[in-house]
Amino acid sequence: xxxxxxxITGLLDxxxxxxxxxxxxxxxxxxxxxxxxxxSILMALAIAIPLTYSLDTLAAVSFLISINxxxxxxxxxPAILLNTPGTPESAATALDGYPMAKKGxxxxxxxxxxxxxxxxxxxxxxxxxTVSAPLALVALKMGxxxxxxxxxxxxxxxxxxxxSSMTKGLISVALGFxxxxxxxxxxxxxxxxxxxxxxxxxxxxxxxLAVGMLAVSEIFIQIASYASRQSGDEVESAQQFLxxxxxxxxxxxxxxxRVVAFRAFVIGTVIxxxxxxGSTTAGFLSYxxxxxxxxxxxxxxxxxxxxxxxxxxxxxxxxxxxxxxxLTLGIPGNIAAALLVSAxxxxxxxxxxxxxxxxxxxIYGLFGAMxxxxxxxLVVGQFGxxxxxxxxxxxxxxxxxxALLLCITGMYFAAGGMLGIVIMLVAAVLGYFxxxxxxxxxxxxxxxxxxxxxxxxxxxxxxLTQGDLTDLIHHPIALALLVMSVAAVFYLGPKKRGATAxx
Amino acid sequence: MFGSFLLLYAIPANVKMVEGVVPYPAxxxxxxxxxxxxxxxxxIFFVKSEVEIPGARQLLxxxxxxxxxxxxxxxxxxxxxxxxTILLMAAIAWMVRERRPVWLATVIIGMPVxxxxxxxxxxxxxxx
Numbered sequence: 001x002x003x004x005x006x007x008i009t010g011l012l013d014x015x016x017x018x019x020x021x022x023x024x025x026x027x028x029x030x031x032x033x034x035x036x037x038x039x040s041i042l043m044a045l046a047i048a049i050p051l052t053y054s055l056d057t058l059a060a061v062s063f064l065i066s067i068n069x070x071x072x073x074x075x076x077x078p079a080i081l082l083n084t085p086g087t088p089e090s091a092a093t094a095l096d097g098y099p100m101a102k103k104g105x106x107x108x109x110x111x112x113x114x115x116x117x118x119x120x121x122x123x124x125x126x127x128x129x130t131v132s133a134p135l136a137l138v139a140l141k142m143g144x145x146x147x148x149x150x151x152x153x154x155x156x157x158x159x160x161x162x163x164s165s166m167t168k169g170l171i172s173v174a175l176g177f178x179x180x181x182x183x184x185x186x187x188x189x190x191x192x193x194x195x196x197x198x199x200x201x202x203x204x205x206x207x208x209l210a211v212g213m214l215a216v217s218e219i220f221i222q223i224a225s226y227a228s229r230q231s232g233d234e235v236e237s238a239q240q241f242l243x244x245x246x247x248x249x250x251x252x253x254x255x256x257x258r259v260v261a262f263r264a265f266v267i268g269t270v271i272x273x274x275x276x277x278g279s280t281t282a283g284f285l286s287y288x289x290x291x292x293x294x295x296x297x298x299x300x301x302x303x304x305x306x307x308x309x310x311x312x313x314x315x316x317x318x319x320x321x322x323x324x325x326x327l328t329l330g331i332p333g334n335i336a337a338a339l340l341v342s343a344x345x346x347x348x349x350x351x352x353x354x355x356x357x358x359x360x361x362x363i364y365g366l367f368g369a370m371x372x373x374x375x376x377x378l379v380v381g382q383f384g385x386x387x388x389x390x391x392x393x394x395x396x397x398x399x400x401x402x403a404l405l406l407c408i409t410g411m412y413f414a415a416g417g418m419l420g421i422v423i424m425l426v427a428a429v430l431g432y433f434x435x436x437x438x439x440x441x442x443x444x445x446x447x448x449x450x451x452x453x454x455x456x457x458x459x460x461x462x463x464l465t466q467g468d469l470t471d472l473i474h475h476p477i478a479l480a481l482l483v484m485s486v487a488a489v490f491y492l493g494p495k496k497r498g499a500t501a502x503x
Numbered sequence: 504m505f506g507s508f509l510l511l512y513a514i515p516a517n518v519k520m521v522e523g524v525v526p527y528p529a530x531x532x533x534x535x536x537x538x539x540x541x542x543x544x545x546x547i548f549f550v551k552s553e554v555e556i557p558g559a560r561q562l563l564x565x566x567x568x569x570x571x572x573x574x575x576x577x578x579x580x581x582x583x584x585x586x587x588t589i590l591l592m593a594a595i596a597w598m599v600r601e602r603r604p605v606w607l608a609t610v611i612i613g614m615p616v617x618x619x620x621x622x623x624x625x626x627x628x629x630x631x
Binding site for chain 1: 519521524526527530538576584626
């Protein structure tokens with residue numbers, strides 16, 4: 001148990017004027033970058049790291065973590081208002097956020113998104129602060145065998161995202177398998193479907209596919225719609241809002257979905273604590289589980305606040321939880337955490353098991369900064385919502401071309417140049433035809449995200465067990481996850497789908 | 504058909520075929536291909552679904568927007584970011600029949616220049 005005086009000193013360190021400035025600045029940058037489709041938080045972090053050289057360690061890491069936190073809030077705004085997610089994990093938020101905005105309640109949808117996002121973030125930060133060490137040890141027990149069975153569970157849960165036609169949904173999943181195979185295979189190191197192009201060795205970039213299929217496809221649809229309108233038809237603004245009262249969110253309304261939000265926070269925290277999984281997986285899994293376990297799954301996709309709560313609380317909870325393996329074991333949970341490792345090392349701090357002993361004041365200062373960043377997210381987010389609400393009152397014939405320009409420019413950097421933008425464009429066309437013919441874009445994206453992890457874990461499992469799968473009986477967590485997969489097929493399966501809205 | 508094409512040609516031509524190893528390189532592509540074949544047959548014989556195809560004008564305009572964007576992307580290297588994006592925004596503004604001068608200036612000049620300034624000077628990232 002650390003010295004109380006170190007904890008208090010560390011927490012108070014977070015409240016210096018300089019630190020507060022960098023926290024607010026980081027949140028603002030994160031929300032802006034997250035809101036621009038094509039730009040990624042990773043890019044913002046990579047650019048920001050050199051800027052922190054002259055800062056003291058706490059200010060530097062607080063700044064970077066604030067950017068990360070701001071990004072998870074910012075990405076939801078264009079997803080809700082324009083159906084063009086700023087980040088892949090916000091795509092699940094668009095499923096109910098955009099329909100709610102189309103009903104004239106865009107302000108309300110943004111507020112739901114902000115409040116549940118902050119809830120998820122704060123909750124996972126509290127978990128990080130209080131139980132990070134034992135949780136990290138549990139997370140480390142999740143070896144390749146456990147992760148393989150977790151992936152099986154994730155795939156069975158995806159059934160909730162396939163839309164009204166299981167056949168078409170599974171075809172979307174198959175397409176995800178196929179396109180996720182592009183690149184170097186994890187078992188033999190051989191190139192698959194690269195056609196001799198070295199840029200494809202790392203596979204198709206997720207950002208290009210997700211932004212293309214979801215954002216750019218929607219932008220082209222809107223442009224085509226306005227180009228096809230009758231002469232003389234008035235061009236409406238990109239989004240319209242009902243009266244102010246319709247945009248309010250009361251505490252009672254937030255409290256009504258507390259179970260959904262809490263479950264989403266748990267899912268996000270568990271996913272975030274396991275190295276290698278990410279906020280996109282957390283957001284979609286949470287949405288799917290929430291939809292399938294609801295008594296009225298057909299309400300999802302029509303502007304149901306539960307959909308927003310499930311997605312945002314989960315994808316934001318990942319941010320704090322990603323730091324659990326980093327701070328306790330020195331193992332970054334994702335690329336953003338890996339960038340934080342580099343920031344720590346630059347300032348002479350070595351993450352790992354001894355960090356709490358050697359740098360206790362710094363760590364508790366960091367915890368304090370994270371909690372302050374959540375408050376900053378809430379405050380800055382309120383202003384951001386007003387700004388975005390103003391921006392989308394511009395004519396749709398202006399907003400959507402502007403969004404296209406940002407997608408192209410952002411993707412040029414995020415996906416490594418021209419190939420990424422071309423993939424984004426092809427994905428946009430593919431996504432359009434998938435929508436027309438009723439194939440679930442969401443199911444495809446989730447399958448694309450999960451397949452590489454599944455394949456890697458199968459490969460590692462076969463190596464560890466030397467092909468003897470009966471070895472599974474020595475892995476109780478894996479067995480439990482397999483049982484949950486089977487249970488999910490029956491409990492969350494076809495009887496729940498009924499006339500659910502397609503994704 | 505697509506599944507058969509994958510199984511018979513695309514996978515053998517583009518993936519190393521190895522036996523005796525799990526997972527072998529072609530495993531997931533082959534799973535995908537068999538799913539396409541099986542589910543495709545199910546769709547043909549057992550599933551009746553109605554598809555709402557957008558009107559020809561909508562489809563053409565979508566294609567035109569995509570084509571203009573493709574041409575712009577392919578021209579970026581030769582002509583640079585600003586000229587190409589200004590022309591792309593002008594073309595799209597023409598497509599959607601935006602005629603108001605202030606908004607035209609915003610989307611054709613303001614957005615490309617503003618974006619260029621933001622990336623070049625604020626983010627310090629060079630554009631083509």
